[in-house]
Amino acid sequence: MQQKPQEEYGAEQIQVLEGLEAVRKRPGMYIGSTGPKGLHHLVYEIVDNAIDEALAGYCDKILVDLLPGDVVRVKDNGRGIPVGIQPKLGISAVTVVFTVLHAGGKFGGGGYNYSGGLHGVGASVVNALSEWLEVEVCDGENRYYQRFQRGKEDAPLKCLGPTTETGTTVTFKADEEMFETCVYDYDTLKSRLREQAFLNAGINITLTDQRGEEPVTDKLHYEGGISSFVQHLNKHKELLHDKVIYMAQEEEHQKAEVALQYTSGYTDLILTFANNIHTTDGGTHEDGFKRALTRVLNDYAKKFNLIKDNKKLTGDDVREGLTAVVSVKLQEAQFEGQTKARLGNTEMRAMVEGMVYDKLMTYLEENPAVGKALVEKGLSAAHAREAAKRARDLTRRKSALESSTLPGKLADCIERDINKTELYLVEGDSAGGSAKAGRDAHTQAILPMWGKMINVEKARLEKVYNNEKLTPVVTALGCGLGNDFDISRLRYGKVIIMADADVDGSHIRTLLLTFFFRFMRPLLEEGHVYLAQPPLFKLWRGKQVRYAFTEEERDRYAKELAGPNNQKVEIQRYKGLGEMNPQQLWETTMDPATRTVLRVDVEDAARADELFTILMGDKVAPRKEFIEQNAKYVTDLDI
Numbered sequence: 307m308q309q310k311p312q313e314e315y316g317a318e319q320i321q322v323l324e325g326l327e328a329v330r331k332r333p334g335m336y337i338g339s340t341g342p343k344g345l346h347h348l349v350y351e352i353v354d355n356a357i358d359e360a361l362a363g364y365c366d367k368i369l370v371d372l373l374p375g376d377v378v379r380v381k382d383n384g385r386g387i388p389v390g391i392q393p394k395l396g397i398s399a400v401t402v403v404f405t406v407l408h409a410g411g412k413f414g415g416g417g418y419n420y421s422g423g424l425h426g427v428g429a430s431v432v433n434a435l436s437e438w439l440e441v442e443v444c445d446g447e448n449r450y451y452q453r454f455q456r457g458k459e460d461a462p463l464k465c466l467g468p469t470t471e472t473g474t475t476v477t478f479k480a481d482e483e484m485f486e487t488c489v490y491d492y493d494t495l496k497s498r499l500r501e502q503a504f505l506n507a508g509i510n511i512t513l514t515d516q517r518g519e520e521p522v523t524d525k526l527h528y529e530g531g532i533s534s535f536v537q538h539l540n541k542h543k544e545l546l547h548d549k550v551i552y553m554a555q556e557e558e559h560q561k562a563e564v565a566l567q568y569t570s571g572y573t574d575l576i577l578t579f580a581n582n583i584h585t586t587d588g589g590t591h592e593d594g595f596k597r598a599l600t601r602v603l604n605d606y607a608k609k610f611n612l613i614k615d616n617k618k619l620t621g622d623d624v625r626e627g628l629t630a631v632v633s634v635k636l637q638e639a640q641f642e643g644q645t646k647a648r649l650g651n652t653e654m655r656a657m658v659e660g661m662v663y664d665k666l667m668t669y670l671e672e673n674p675a676v677g678k679a680l681v682e683k684g685l686s687a688a689h690a691r692e693a694a695k696r697a698r699d700l701t702r703r704k705s706a707l708e709s710s711t712l713p714g715k716l717a718d719c720i721e722r723d724i725n726k727t728e729l730y731l732v733e734g735d736s737a738g739g740s741a742k743a744g745r746d747a748h749t750q751a752i753l754p755m756w757g758k759m760i761n762v763e764k765a766r767l768e769k770v771y772n773n774e775k776l777t778p779v780v781t782a783l784g785c786g787l788g789n790d791f792d793i794s795r796l797r798y799g800k801v802i803i804m805a806d807a808d809v810d811g812s813h814i815r816t817l818l819l820t821f822f823f824r825f826m827r828p829l830l831e832e833g834h835v836y837l838a839q840p841p842l843f844k845l846w847r848g849k850q851v852r853y854a855f856t857e858e859e860r861d862r863y864a865k866e867l868a869g870p871n872n873q874k875v876e877i878q879r880y881k882g883l884g885e886m887n888p889q890q891l892w893e894t895t896m897d898p899a900t901r902t903v904l905r906v907d908v909e910d911a912a913r914a915d916e917l918f919t920i921l922m923g924d925k926v927a928p929r930k931e932f933i934e935q936n937a938k939y940v941t942d943l944d945i
């Protein structure tokens with residue numbers, strides 16, 4: 307390899323290392339967090355490069371393998387990262403990609419132009435945060451190899467000999483010094499890779515878990531693209547029309563695709579993407595879509611006399627039951643907002659709105675049965691909305707939701723700073739009593755919940771307003787619900803659901819989560835909702851007591867307590883929270899210093915929606931099937 311004069315090479319090399327040192331000093335700045343999310347982000351960063359190569363039309367297979375020892379391998383059959391010397395730095399382009407901050411996959415012109423602006427922090431960040439990383443490049447003539455440790459090369463790129471293969475393989479092990487955990491969750495990876503496979507029709511992604519005795523594999527390949535995505539999201543739902551409606555438009559520097567299908571349900575799910583990045587806060591593409599949808603249905607209804615002249619369908623009306631995926635690609639995408647998850651490019655609003663208006667109008671004119679069904683759905687939502695408004699206006703003055711009187715069952719806490727306060731939603735009056743007696747009354751409030759609650763999936767909003775079981779939750783939290791939800795009025799920083807590990811407990815947990823998901827989604831999005839983790843077993847020998855949260859722990863503690871002379875250890879299986887006295891409940895489940903609580907994360911709204919729908923929806927068959935297949939998970943529901 308060509309050598310540059312010593313001092314010049316040294317200076318640049320030092321700059322490079324300083325760059326990666328910055329990543330190791332403040333990893334959160336580059337990958338969001340050093341928790342599980344940040345860890346999984348490493349995989350996406352690498353895979354995104356291979357997807358870019360596929361989008362450029364040079365690669366049709368991507369393999370992602372989870373190997374023993376927390377190692378990940380990503381392999382594509384593209385052209386291979388260029389191996390030639392970069393004139394500016396005097397080192398191979400491969401080395402540049404892995405050591406220079408912000409060196410994306412763009413080498414001169416001709417490449418794919420729509421790479422992500424938000425993510426795309428690049429392979430160098432992954433390299434900096436990896437204990438080691440190996441890259442192998444085959445360019446159809448030779449095979450090349452280079453290895454790094456914590457971002458620093460072991461040696462320059464080396465030619466290993468001839469090959470006719472082409473492609474890039476990156477293998478890495480995340481640095482345990484940098485991450486809270488280095489264990490990957492297969493389903494998390496699968497869900498994100500599947501999303502990418504939907505967004506990039508035709509791409510082949512194979513995910514394989516080789517960590518266990520038997521390998522587990524999923525082939526993620528959807529010729530139908532975002533139409534398949536919508537089909538997948540609606541898999542367990544009752545449909546209003548059988549075909550997904552798809553439209554696309556391509557202009558010189560931008561393109562837009564929309565797929566949509568209505569269900570007979572009452573909620574909507576609109577997922578939007580810009581350059582394959584999930585824009586969870588929407589933006590111009592979503593605005594354009596919503597505006598067009600409202601205009602189309604109103605104009606269509608008028609044109610065909612399906613609606614009275616003075617009547618208007620609102621945006622909420624026409625979105626009831628809607629499942630839609632909006633995906634746009636554009637150059638220089640602007641991501642705005644605190645989490646950079648909202649698309650800001652104004653030209654996208656006009657493009658999506660224009661396309662959806664024209665193409666959906668044409669579609670409905672050509673498919674009048676579908677047009678009629680959608681207008682009727684919107685009208686029925688409008689009726690419900692008007693009825694709900696009348697009911698609300700009538701009861702407004704004394705409505706529990708509007709009043710400042712807290713529910714009678716609530717044992718409130720003294721502290722008012724929500725950074726310190728917690729609300730426990732406790733299943734059953736007896737456990738509620740123990741929780742009240744055992745709590746730290748300074749920061750912990752208790753609200754006992756009891757009885758069967760209404761099925762939120764089937765209910766419209768106005769029923770929730772009047773539901774006596776949920777009203778106390780709404781009042782205690784203080785922020786209203788639905789469109790009136792205002793998180794700034796939240797009265798507790800943590801909302802902790804404490805229910806038994808049995809079917810009834812699971813039922814209450816699921817219902818509450820569904821309720822939050824439907825009507826107080828920001829509560830989940832901002833991470834305020836938690837699940838308490840009560841112990842499953844109490845073990846004791848004489849005065850020595852241990853609590854076990856899993857069967858594995860039970861067996862381990864039993865051995866430890868039994869000691870070398872194998873004394874008899876008593877084991878009690880807790881059937882419910884009610885079996886614990888206040889002191890025990892405090893020690894095992896409520897003491898912030900020692901307890902574990904699981905944060906409920908609605909990162910993937912689609913997955914949560916699917917689970918809720920299966921568990922609560924109208925269709926009985928998939929629910930039965932799901933519960934049978936997942937019986938052991940349903941009791942410790944975790945979304």
Ligand code: TTJ
Pocket residue numbers: 352353355356359380381382384385386387388403411413417429473474475476
């Ligand atoms: C760039 O333009 C010239 C030909 O090669 C293009 C390129 O960089 N292709 C490419 C990169 N294919 N695959 C990658 C890649 C794959 C993985 C798994 C990881 C990384 C960092 C890049």
